[in-house]
Amino acid sequence: MRIEAQGISVRLGSVDALQGVDFVAEAGEIVGLIGPNGSGKTTLLRTLANLRPSDRGRVRYEGRSAAEVGAAELSRQIAYLAQSGEAHWPMRVEALVALGRLPHRRRFQRSAAADRAAIERAMLATDIVSLRERTMTQISGGERMRVLLARALAVEAPMLLADEPVAALDPLHQLQVMDLLRKKAAAGGGVVVVLHDLALAARFCDRLVLLDGGRVLAAGDPAAVLTDDHLATAFGVEVVRGEHQGAAFVVPWAPSEKLAGFADEQATNDNNKEPRP
Amino acid sequence: MMAGEIITRLPLHERVSYGVLVTYLALLLAVLAAGSLSVGYAPLDLHQAASDVLHGESSLGALVLVELRIPRMVLGALVGFSLGVAGAAMQGLLRNPLAEPGITGVSGMAALGAVIVFYFGFAETAPLVLPLGGIAGAAVATFMLYGIAGQGAGTMTLILAGVAINSFAGALTSLALNLAPNPYAVTEIVYWLLGSLADRSLQYVYLVLPLMVIGWIMLIMTGPALDSLTLGEDTAASMGFNLPRLRMQLIAGTALCVGSAVAVTGAIAFVGLVVPHLLRPWVRQQPGKLLLVSGLGGAVLTLMADVAVRSLPIRPELKLGVVMAIIGAPFLFSLIWRLRSEA
The missing domain is CATH 1.10.3470.10 (ABC transporter involved in vitamin B12 uptake, BtuC)
Structure with missing residues (x-):
């Protein structure tokens, strides 16, 4: 599955959430969407998932529009993991993961052996087999996120669009989930993942797209995207760089000099203010 | 630990499968339907009246059965089912148990x-x-x-x-x-x-x-x-x-x-609110499975209340909506109490 967006713009109320964004995700690669809060990552992911239309530009799925592919087929081709982590009713973990098979079943058709196998694979991959009998209120926030990821994996769609899948996870499960996405890509699947962790983005993604103010600031190889200039411009931070076992990593370290200077000036001004009578 | 031990430890509502639950509710509905036909102000030999109806004889019993008891029983079941299923549907759509x-x-x-x-x-x-x-x-x-x-x-x-x-x-x-x-x-x-x-x-x-x-x-x-x-x-x-x-x-x-x-x-209030809420744990919180079950539960509750209305020695007869409100209000209080204790 190849998703290609050309010049898409989205306006949310009075805010230009996306402005002329070009984007491509191919089978066999992980594309990381990074950028500061409010830069348009979730809006881009929702537009790619056909959950909201773009005001300008177009999105193509293997060269076809969403209407040409059809909603039912698209739901089998693209699995979407929302950022919110919603689960309104405290359903059992296994039943919730099983919802991932709905796109493959006709109305009121009972789950087939293939469905049950896909559910088991997804639960094994996300390390939630031991939680299957628990309800969503009986597990932690990180476990909930893994359950929801398992639901998305159970679709076994060629393309996975995941919005901050590791945000609530401990380091071990962050690494496990990213490794899982890596394996999905290695097996020929496509993954687009929204990340805030630059170290994970640098290590696990084949390509990165850095958004800032609804525009693409940089796109390409992680080394080419995670430059000091780009990170200072988009996030306002300086980073520490290193290398371990041949892989480069970056760790946000301090506000960039410009911002730090601004903060110091503010603090000085505050201290110099005369006390009110 | 044996699998059997785990199963017996689960609360009753988690041990009953969906099919068994539907069957039990349908049986309970059938019993209440028979009860609804038996209860009323006019003394009625139900067996004789049913026999008269089947043989086309126009007795007083047959008249009471066809003109009064059957419409009341059928409407009670229909109305209860409708309110139950609609309540479950609205709670599922709005994702709100209230x-x-x-x-x-x-x-x-x-x-x-x-x-x-x-x-x-x-x-x-x-x-x-x-x-x-x-x-x-x-x-x-x-x-x-x-x-x-x-x-x-x-x-x-x-x-x-x-x-x-x-x-x-x-x-x-x-x-x-x-x-x-x-x-x-x-x-x-x-x-x-x-x-x-x-x-x-x-x-x-x-x-x-x-x-x-x-x-x-x-x-x-x-x-x-x-x-x-x-x-x-x-x-x-x-x-x-x-x-x-x-x-x-x-x-x-x-x-x-x-x-x-x-x-x-x-x-008739509360049926559409109370029934889905009571039955949700029995379908393991699945909104889709709750629809049919709530319909049956709504029919059961409505017939139960209507049988109670006619069985209570209170004249004039209590209105069904009043009885439902009397049942429903304490339920809401208990719900609030439970939500408070869970918070």
């Missing part, structure tokens, strides 16, 4: 339709004018809802539109009571609004049965989509469900069920 079928404004407008029939004195002109007025009110509410909320309306817009329609219907109902030509008319309207299954004929059944069955099918068909809505609207849409169409289907199905129910019985 939602009830009247939230769309349909029941308020159906009641207003019937009140208008009373107000202008049409109720006595023909037997079906009253329920037809109720159905017309429900239809107007549905069109208003579509009109106000529009085709692509979100859930919040639908709720607000329902609140507005309910307020409008309530205001006009109060106006009708305020301007009623005589105290008798006021009493008639108020008594009808309290809700009852008494003195309804088989014609009422023939009138509402097709509408209700269409409504049930429309609602029960939404089961998988309601399951997916557990994960939020974005995830449900990503699974291929057309949410605007789903909302419209649920609104139309609820309007058919609730509008028809209110048109023949008056306002």
Whole structure:
């Protein structure tokens, strides 16, 4: 599955959430969407998932529009993991993961052996087999996120669009989930993942797209995207760089000099203010 | 630890499968239906009356059975099923355990339709004018809802539109009571609004049965989509469900069920709120599976209450809506208490 967006713009109320964004995700690669809060990552992911239309530009799925592919087929081709982590009713973990098979079943058709196998694979991959009998209120926030990821994996769609899948996870499960996405890509699947962790983005993604103010600031190889200039411009931070076992990593370290200077000036001004009578 | 030990440790509602639950509820409904036919003011040999009906003999027992007991029992089951399934559907759509079928404004407008029939004195002109007025009110509410909320309306817009329609219907109902030509008319309207299954004929059944069955099918068909809505609207849409169409289907199905129910019985509250809430743990919180089960549970509760109404030594007979409110209010208190203790 190849998703290609050309010049898409989205306006949310009075805010230009996306402005002329070009984007491509191919089978066999992980594309990381990074950028500061409010830069348009979730809006881009929702537009790619056909959950909201773009005001300008177009999105193509293997060269076809969403209407040409059809909603039912698209739901089998693209699995979407929302950022919110919603689960309104405290359903059992296994039943919730099983919802991932709905796109493959006709109305009121009972789950087939293939469905049950896909559910088991997804639960094994996300390390939630031991939680299957628990309800969503009986597990932690990180476990909930893994359950929801398992639901998305159970679709076994060629393309996975995941919005901050590791945000609530401990380091071990962050690494496990990213490794899982890596394996999905290695097996020929496509993954687009929204990340805030630059170290994970640098290590696990084949390509990165850095958004800032609804525009693409940089796109390409992680080394080419995670430059000091780009990170200072988009996030306002300086980073520490290193290398371990041949892989480069970056760790946000301090506000960039410009911002730090601004903060110091503010603090000085505050201290110099005369006390009110 | 043996598997058997684990199973016996689970609470009862987690040990009962969906199929067994449906079977038990259906059996309970059948028992209550028989009980509903047996209970009444006129002494009746049910076996003899049924035999007379089957052999075409026009005895007093056969008349009581066909003209009074059967319509009351069938309508009780139909109304209860409709309110139960519509309540489960609305709670699934809005993902809120405190939602009830009247939230769309349909029941308020159906009641207003019937009140208008009373107000202008049409109720006595023909037997079906009253329920037809109720159905017309429900239809107007549905069109208003579509009109106000529009085709692509979100859930919040639908709720607000329902609140507005309910307020409008309530205001006009109060106006009708305020301007009623005589105290008798006021009493008639108020008594009808309290809700009852008494003195309804088989014609009422023939009138509402097709509408209700269409409504049930429309609602029960939404089961998988309601399951997916557990994960939020974005995830449900990503699974291929057309949410605007789903909302419209649920609104139309609820309007058919609730509008028809209110048109023949008056306002019977709490069934659509209490029953889905009570049965949700028995279907392991799955909104799709709750639909049929809530329908059966609603029919059971309504027949139970109606049998109680006729069995209690209180005259004049308590209205069914009153008994439901007496059952429902303590339930709500217990719910609030439980939510407080869980917080």
